[in-house]
Amino acid sequence: MSNSDQSGRYQAHILEQTWQKRWAEKNLFRVSEDPKKPKYYLLEMFPYPSGRIHMGHVRNYTIGDAVARWLRMRGFNVLHPMGWDAFGMPAENAALAHNIHPARWTYENIDYMRAQLKRLGFSYDWSRELATCDPSYYRWEQLVFVKMWEKGLVYRKQALVNWCDRCQTVLANEQVVDGVCWRCDEPVKQKRLFGYFFKITQYAEELLQCLEDLPGWPERVLTMQRNWIGKSYGARILFALEGRDESVEVFTTRADTLMGATFVSLAPEHPLVDILSRNTPQEQEVRAFVDKVKRQTHAERADEKQKEGVFLGAWALHPLTGARMPVYAANFVLMDYGAGAVMAVPAHDQRDFEFARAYNLPLAEVIAGPEGERDPAAVTVAYTEYGTLVNSGEFTGLTSRQALAAVPDKLSALGLGGRTVNYRLRDWGISRQRYWGTPIPMIHCPACGLLPTPEKDLPVVLPLEAEIPATGGSPLPGLESWVKTSCPRCGQEARRETDTMDTFVESSWYFIRYACPDYDRGIADQRADYWMPVDQYIGGIEHAVLHLLYSRFFSKVLRDLNILPNLNEPFVNLLTQGMVIKDGAKMSKSKGNAVDPNDLITRYGADTVRLFSLFAAPPEKDLEWSDNGVEGASRFLNRLWRVVNSVVEAGGDKISAYQGGEELSPPLKELYAKIHETVKKAGDDLQNRFQFNTVIAAVMELLNLVSLTEQNPEVKSHPAALAVLRLAAETAAILISPMAPHIADELWRRLGHDGYLIDQPWPEHNPEALTRDEKTVVVQIGGKVRGKLLMSSGADEDELKAAALADSKVRSHLEGQNIVKIMVIRDKLVNIVLEGK
RNA sequence: GCGAGAGUGGCGGAAUUGGCAAACGCGCUGGACUUAGGAUCCAGUGGAGUAAUCCUUGGGGGUUCAAGUCCCCCCUCUCGCACCA
Numbered sequence A: 001m002s003n004s005d006q007s008g009r010y011q012a013h014i015l016e017q018t019w020q021k022r023w024a025e026k027n028l029f030r031v032s033e034d035p036k037k038p039k040y041y042l043l044e045m046f047p048y049p050s051g052r053i054h055m056g057h058v059r060n061y062t063i064g065d066a067v068a069r070w071l072r073m074r075g076f077n078v079l080h081p082m083g084w085d086a087f088g089m090p091a092e093n094a095a096l097a098h099n100i101h102p103a104r105w106t107y108e109n110i111d112y113m114r115a116q117l118k119r120l121g122f123s124y125d126w127s128r129e130l131a132t133c134d135p136s137y138y139r140w141e142q143l144v145f146v147k148m149w150e151k152g153l154v155y156r157k158q159a160l161v162n163w164c165d166r167c168q169t170v171l172a173n174e175q176v177v178d179g180v181c182w183r184c185d186e187p188v189k190q191k192r193l194f195g196y197f198f199k200i201t202q203y204a205e206e207l208l209q210c211l212e213d214l215p216g217w218p219e220r221v222l223t224m225q226r227n228w229i230g231k232s233y234g235a236r237i238l239f240a241l242e243g244r245d246e247s248v249e250v251f252t253t254r255a256d257t258l259m260g261a262t263f264v265s266l267a268p269e270h271p272l273v274d275i276l277s278r279n280t281p282q283e284q285e286v287r288a289f290v291d292k293v294k295r296q297t298h299a300e301r302a303d304e305k306q307k308e309g310v311f312l313g314a315w316a317l318h319p320l321t322g323a324r325m326p327v328y329a330a331n332f333v334l335m336d337y338g339a340g341a342v343m344a345v346p347a348h349d350q351r352d353f354e355f356a357r358a359y360n361l362p363l364a365e366v367i368a369g370p371e372g373e374r375d376p377a378a379v380t381v382a383y384t385e386y387g388t389l390v391n392s393g394e395f396t397g398l399t400s401r402q403a404l405a406a407v408p409d410k411l412s413a414l415g416l417g418g419r420t421v422n423y424r425l426r427d428w429g430i431s432r433q434r435y436w437g438t439p440i441p442m443i444h445c446p447a448c449g450l451l452p453t454p455e456k457d458l459p460v461v462l463p464l465e466a467e468i469p470a471t472g473g474s475p476l477p478g479l480e481s482w483v484k485t486s487c488p489r490c491g492q493e494a495r496r497e498t499d500t501m502d503t504f505v506e507s508s509w510y511f512i513r514y515a516c517p518d519y520d521r522g523i524a525d526q527r528a529d530y531w532m533p534v535d536q537y538i539g540g541i542e543h544a545v546l547h548l549l550y551s552r553f554f555s556k557v558l559r560d561l562n563i564l565p566n567l568n569e570p571f572v573n574l575l576t577q578g579m580v581i582k583d584g585a586k587m588s589k590s591k592g593n594a595v596d597p598n599d600l601i602t603r604y605g606a607d608t609v610r611l612f613s614l615f616a617a618p619p620e621k622d623l624e625w626s627d628n629g630v631e632g633a634s635r636f637l638n639r640l641w642r643v644v645n646s647v648v649e650a651g652g653d654k655i656s657a658y659q660g661g662e663e664l665s666p667p668l669k670e671l672y673a674k675i676h677e678t679v680k681k682a683g684d685d686l687q688n689r690f691q692f693n694t695v696i697a698a699v700m701e702l703l704n705l706v707s708l709t710e711q712n713p714e715v716k717s718h719p720a721a722l723a724v725l726r727l728a729a730e731t732a733a734i735l736i737s738p739m740a741p742h743i744a745d746e747l748w749r750r751l752g753h754d755g756y757l758i759d760q761p762w763p764e765h766n767p768e769a770l771t772r773d774e775k776t777v778v779v780q781i782g783g784k785v786r787g788k789l790l791m792s793s794g795a796d797e798d799e800l801k802a803a804a805l806a807d808s809k810v811r812s813h814l815e816g817q818n819i820v821k822i823m824v825i826r827d828k829l830v831n832i833v834l835e836g837k
Numbered sequence B: 001g002c003g004a005g006a007g008u009g010g011c012g013g014a015a016u017u018g019g020c021a022a023a024c025g026c027g028c029u030g031g032a033c034u035u036a037g038g039a040u041c042c043a044g045u046g047g048a049g050u051a052a053u054c055c056u057u058g059g060g061g062g063u064u065c066a067a068g069u070c071c072c073c074c075c076u077c078u079c080g081c082a083c084c085a
Helices: A012-025 A055-073 A089-098 A102-119 A135-150 A200-213 A219-229 A255-260 A271-277 A283-295 A298-303 A350-359 A400-414 A510-515 A526-531 A547-560 A597-604 A606-615 A627-649 A666-689 A692-711 A721-736 A741-750 A797-806 A808-814
Strands: A039-044 A077-079 A154-164 A169-171 A189-198 A232-241 A247-252 A263-266 A309-317 A324-330 A341-344 A417-422 A442-445 A449-452 A484-486 A493-496 A534-540 A571-577 A580-582 A774-781 A784-792 A819-825 A829-834
Touching: A012 A102, A012 A606, A012 A741, A039 A055, A039 A510, A039 A526, A055 A077, A055 A534, A055 A571, A055 A580, A055 A597, A055 A606, A089 A102, A102 A597, A135 A154, A135 A449, A135 A510, A135 A547, A169 A189, A200 A219, A200 A547, A219 A547, A219 A571, A232 A255, A232 A400, A247 A255, A247 A263, A247 A341, A247 A417, A255 A400, A263 A309, A263 A350, A271 A283, A271 A309, A271 A324, A283 A309, A283 A324, A309 A350, A324 A350, A341 A350, A400 A417, A510 A526, A547 A571, A597 A606, A597 A627, A606 A627, A606 A692, A606 A741, A627 A692, A627 A721, A627 A741, A666 A692, A666 A721, A692 A721, A721 A741, A774 A797, A774 A808, A784 A797, A784 A808, A797 A808, A797 A819, A797 A829, A808 A829
Parallel strands: A039 A077, A039 A534, A263 A324, A534 A571, A774 A829
Antiparallel strands: A154 A169, A154 A189, A232 A247, A232 A309, A232 A417, A263 A341, A309 A324, A442 A449, A442 A493, A484 A493, A774 A784, A819 A829
């Protein structure tokens, strides 16, 4: 047999190369808009071109490819593209380490990784490939930026931002994970800097509401986004400051406890902290405290459980009673939530309670629980539940729930606050003090101020002649020839913005670019309307609030800019695949437990690697790596190879597959039924949850039965035997083809077909083939299996009862017992219920 | 603390609407073919017991003729958020 070595193993590489070449020559995976077919946009998260692909990529893209091929066989017009998330820090680090330009490093990596992906035989429409670092890509991003600026969706401000010393750049809130930089694990600091911000908060409510419209997303991701947006209903309350014009605004979700407020706490970063303490005896002490807190990293501060603070030397006035309340700066008050200030109610908030205790501040009991009012002197812990208001003047006697409305309404009437809604979500800071990114298309004119680059001057091309300074950081501010420009309004000398955009901006819209791949024709046209939204998105859970939230925001912005007026949500269905684990940890180079896909492909071939990735675990679950498991996948493909070839050698390629009609002997009939059962199961399992693992298991079962049938001596003599075996071989090849496409196409050809399986219709099962003459019926006594009967299919209740009671094994269990009842489920089960059981 | 998800053999994992628990694969045991086997094929493989039989889906209760699956309580693990006012 050709294409096999002496041991009978098929030669995967030769075969795979041959088929990959044929597919490419035929442009088999190139698609265009086709009104005659239903469209399906299938997308996997594009990779960062870090150098080589890893097993996580292999898994992600194998799942996607199997889905794509399967849908294509089912008659969908499938858009399945691939590209490169090509801007970012590692290119700059590599530039420093290896003295290579980030552009060269990036494009060389892309070339290498593209070849790796091609080796795996993925069915991408490569004509749509993109790299985000290409000016033809980011020019449209700059255009969107300018339009957003004009619409007020981008602004520049000086703000406290997250700063990573190692990356020498700003990080968005979403990029600070457990207080450290999401990319390099450096503890994140706070720094006051000018930067550009996307007004994602303007979309907070919509981003929250539309989560309801995403039933195809995992609950986990929806919850994470909901938490991140963090909507809460509450009140804003203004506290006047004694002897001053300013007042302090606080946000609270517990306006019902207002009458129990005894002091006010500000975040150390709060602007009033400086102002209030200035020229007071406390000034030095306040400054020392604020400095101490500011020196702490994000993580250190989050870890700090000790409530600490300092009196600012100022007094706030209770809005309803006018009582004097000391104003503190406190370490547990966060500047970036609510108003950065809280009214302190020590009796009913645990943090305030601890603070009050530490600084000897008074406590006022205003909420009584079911146990009644507590003695303030005996309180050891804050009572934080809802209850009934006490000691609360006109509000006394109201329930918390009633007071939550009544108190803010009263304040509102007094002009001292009112009901409000607060979101945890902050605007998206997109300025990065980096080189390898999309230049922010803004110009600073000494006379006219800050202006966007006119559309006709786009793109603002990132200058490739720049060299990364040895100290790290961006070379752009020092590149006079590039920075110097003229003001688009007055024509005088002006300077370009030298910040670049967060790379998450590029990945927020790349899925639209794939739909309209002609880079010179604008960001999107009616083709995007045809393809969008993405029907199925597949990627890692780590982007649950980063990329997946930004992309949703960006889609809504593009809609509101009238670029894609029909777009609302970008991703209809989301599949978050699990990690690839080895020795109990996520595979990674730094942990030293990585398996190189290249080595595996060389050793086993792409089909084996793909098959194992799909077989070892269902897509959403983590996949435990197993060298033996890969062997098993390889063994299976070799078995498939031998079995199908044996059918071919018996002449199976010269006859047509069994179509029904001709009478079959029992073993052949069994095989025929199994074929259709397998078809049904494969279809159902893919339809339901992309359960490739069970589909593969089903094909394995089919193949096991084929072997068994072939060896059965009485089968050989049957005139239809070869036709049934051929049907089985053919079905196995078709069903396995989305997962192991190369070997499947080769076997398809050996079976005498022309063309490619991806163009074959996905098979439908024949319900008639599933019906068997005989059914195994289980006999239970009191729910325990006591016997099995082989009954003719469709036998009625009485027949089943009689047969069950006649069974000798069953009878022995019934000895001396009274039968209460007999349950019969046709073709399945008889359950005999005994007295006293 | 809040939220989400999960607990099934030695391992990865199966099990439509409640209806034979452990499919399929790995590993292991024995055998066949072989100069050889890390190829291939066959048989076996949840636990206890010589056997009949009994037990078994984290634990405990319940509903039901029948529960891995439904209900209640508890335990453990993973993930996310977390001084959120």
